[in-house]
Amino acid sequence: MKQSSDYLSDVLVICRAERAVTASFFLRAPWALASEGVPGTMIRIAQGQPYWLQVRGQAPVRVMPGDLVVLPLGSPHVMASDLALTPVPFARMIERFAQGPKDENPLTFEHGGAGARTRIDSVLLWISAHCRHTILNLLPPLLHIPAAQAAPPAMLGSTLQALIEDSLARRAGWRLAAVRLGELAMVHVLSNHFAAQQERRQGWVRGLADAQIAKAMAAIHGRPSHDWTLQTLAREAAMSRSRFAEKFKALVGDSPMAYLQQQRMAHAAQQLESGLPLAQIAEDCGYESERVFARAFKRWCGLPPRAYQRSAQALRKEFAALK
Structure with a gap:
């Protein structure tokens, strides 16, 4: 008989990504950026200095280098070296720096002052409706996975960074790779989240146990x-x-x-x-x-x-x- 983890895979198989856009931001303190929300699932990983992330209506989270953050439904949020700063709208930065559609030209920009440096890499995924309505809407607006808790430990971070590097270099096949690698990272995040709920006997995943x-x-x-x-x-x-x-x-x-x-x-x-x-x-x-x-x-x-x-x-x- 199957183990319960196999049944979790059977359920998560509906979580398919159809399109992906990528971005890489090079930020120096002081800096602050605000998003009014995005139409998709956002996954981010950072290098360099820690930063603050606050989803609208939620407590702020300190994001350390190598941590993964996931906004399952693209909720409005602020990212900053200091949340006391007045944030610049992401829309303004996109308007200033974008060069054509982001699925053809990944968005990159530099922003901030002359202080400590933070690099944030991200992939935005358009997820199948079946998954959005039955899986993603069960999640909190923000999932924060510390680097030490990612499983396998280095896989998710290296997967995302490979995705970003391929897109920035425009390597052959990068558009398809962005969709597939982004989907892989998302499925691992969901697997870890729901497996933890299953162990704690929380939510609908109790049935999978x-x-x-x-x-x-x-x-x-x-x-x-x-x-x-x-x-x-x-x-x-x-x-x-x-x-x-x-x-x-x-x-x-x-x-x-x-x-x-x-x-x-x-x-x-x-x-x-x-x-x-x-x-x-x-x-x-x-x-x-x-x-x-x-x-x-x-x-x-x-x-x-x-x-x-x-x-x-x-x-x-x-x-x-x-x-």
Whole structure:
């Protein structure tokens, strides 16, 4: 039988990066920069002097050299050598220094005074909708991974720095490498975060610590459009229907069918972003008509499918047009 860590991999397989943009900032104290948020998942690593990072509404964090910071949903934030400084908007720096689309010309700039030097390398990832709606929105707005806690210890930092160096040098294949290496770093961060939650028996990942429930969860994630019933999911877990429903709810926090519905709607969101016809999406999700599906989708995310599709397309354009 699989170990629970294998089931975590089965769940995280939906976390795919579709595009990536990279940047490298060379900063000398005193300096401060403010971002109003970005349409993607931001991963950063720094060298040189420590700096402060404060996500809006959160306590500031001291970031040391080699630490990884991840903004799963690109939350507004400030980075600074001293948080008492008035920050310069990132948008102003981008407007001043960008040379064409960042997926063709990674953003680099120097900023600040004449003091101690900090270099910050970053990759911004456009993550699949299925992952954003079911995994990333479960995370805190900031994940801070001290260098000593990264696992494997040197792998994540070296992966990100290889990604940045390839993009700055415009080595052949760097665009694809940026997507794949960024995705690899993200999956390792997520694996470490959820594995720690699993050990502490926190959140929905408690279900992955139980081989029977984990098998049903992996089946749902792997085939969200399948015609699952409580009986067939119980069969996947090799349990009676009543015992399966009781145990799933106790560990995961949702009933099996509610969890299935969440995965189906997230999968539908991904299909909407891919431009598939609404009738096909409704059928894949097991709905008898577009109208019934549209009502269910609006209950889930607050927007009708077409409005969601337009909003997602606008965010994609914003991501693609970062300059």
